Amino acid sequence: MRGGRGVLKKHTKARFKNTKSNNMSVIWKGVFPAVTTKFTENDELDFDAFDKNIEAQIAAGANGIIIGGSLGEASVLTDEEKIELLKHTVQVVAKRAYVVLNIAEQTTKAALLCAANAEMYGADALMMLPPLRYLADEQETLSYFAAVAKNTKLPIMIYNNPHDYKIEVTLDMFEELSQYKNIQAVKESTRDVSNVTRMINRFGDRFAILCGVDTLALESLFMGADGWVAGLVDAFPKETVAIFRLAKEGRMQEALKIYRWFLPVLELDIHPKLVQYIKLAESVTGLGTETVRLPRAKITGKERDRVLAIINNAVKNRPELPVGSWGVEAEVDVTGVS
Numbered sequence: 001m002r003g004g005r006g007v008l009k010k011h012t013k014a015r016f017k018n019t020k021s022n023n024m025s026v027i028w029k030g031v032f033p034a035v036t037t038k039f040t041e042n043d044e045l046d047f048d049a050f051d052k053n054i055e056a057q058i059a060a061g062a063n064g065i066i067i068g069g070s071l072g073e074a075s076v077l078t079d080e081e082k083i084e085l086l087k088h089t090v091q092v093v094a095k096r097a098y099v100v101l102n103i104a105e106q107t108t109k110a111a112l113l114c115a116a117n118a119e120m121y122g123a124d125a126l127m128m129l130p131p132l133r134y135l136a137d138e139q140e141t142l143s144y145f146a147a148v149a150k151n152t153k154l155p156i157m158i159y160n161n162p163h164d165y166k167i168e169v170t171l172d173m174f175e176e177l178s179q180y181k182n183i184q185a186v187k188e189s190t191r192d193v194s195n196v197t198r199m200i201n202r203f204g205d206r207f208a209i210l211c212g213v214d215t216l217a218l219e220s221l222f223m224g225a226d227g228w229v230a231g232l233v234d235a236f237p238k239e240t241v242a243i244f245r246l247a248k249e250g251r252m253q254e255a256l257k258i259y260r261w262f263l264p265v266l267e268l269d270i271h272p273k274l275v276q277y278i279k280l281a282e283s284v285t286g287l288g289t290e291t292v293r294l295p296r297a298k299i300t301g302k303e304r305d306r307v308l309a310i311i312n313n314a315v316k317n318r319p320e321l322p323v324g325s326w327g328v329e330a331e332v333d334v335t336g337v338s
Helices: 047-060 079-093 108-120 138-150 171-177 194-203 214-222 237-248 252-270 274-284 301-316
Strands: 016-018 030-033 064-067 098-103 125-128 156-160 183-188 208-211 227-230 332-334
Touching (some): 030 237, 047 079, 047 237, 079 108, 098 108, 108 138, 125 138, 138 156, 138 171, 171 194, 183 194, 194 208, 214 252, 227 237, 237 252
Parallel strands (some): 016 332, 030 064, 098 125, 125 156, 156 183
């Protein structure tokens, strides 16, 4: 399968180092956690809690850290907070993984500013949603993506999620976008696992494919996806990385055993309250807090009891992971942007 990995080598401190190539790129393979944004009870960014989670992701073997996504409560972050979060993440990650900033904006002007800030403050790549609030047509959506691609050196992963954002990036649209070399990957969240095969049949390896739906991750990896933009990894980093690596090594039964244990928890990722649910899971596993930003509120009552039961059952029955299926891999040379 595409994106398979060999035997793990001895660890080194810096996993990713930049070469002097002008070809600015990212290796879009592996697990890319879409991390939550941590807040204090005073509604400020909580970098102590954030750092603890980032270190757990890197220790487990995450290849990239995605900030400011839907799970990161992007819609309630100010531009200043996004910059502050980016600068802090770049410093904490320290080239041990890629740092990917999400663009979730309403206007092309705002998207261009976000991309410029990402480049200025050290992001390695961008993830891009179609324009928000306005239901753009095909040409408007293409123009939006193209405007950013033409005005940044950063590699771009298109976030294709018509289920939640109502705009589908079709195969024909990807054909148009293929002219931009820095549009390199897709977060495949159409919820149609056959789309992995359609993309490969149409484009070969022109676009890296990363599954963006936790409940379809193993199926997508078996079909040839290169990576996993994961949500419940925030609470269970080692198990998520283990599933990915075992699948890519062809150890299907071992991967399937962990995935079946994980599925009831992964289903928390496809609920409108995924932010609250995943933050609750982080708090149970000691990797975060429940605190969300209004108008979101912590879940209570029977809903909380139901979600906690799922999480606690998973923790109680946590599987033993095969040796070498998670952890920091050896340093690799990559072309970089910062």
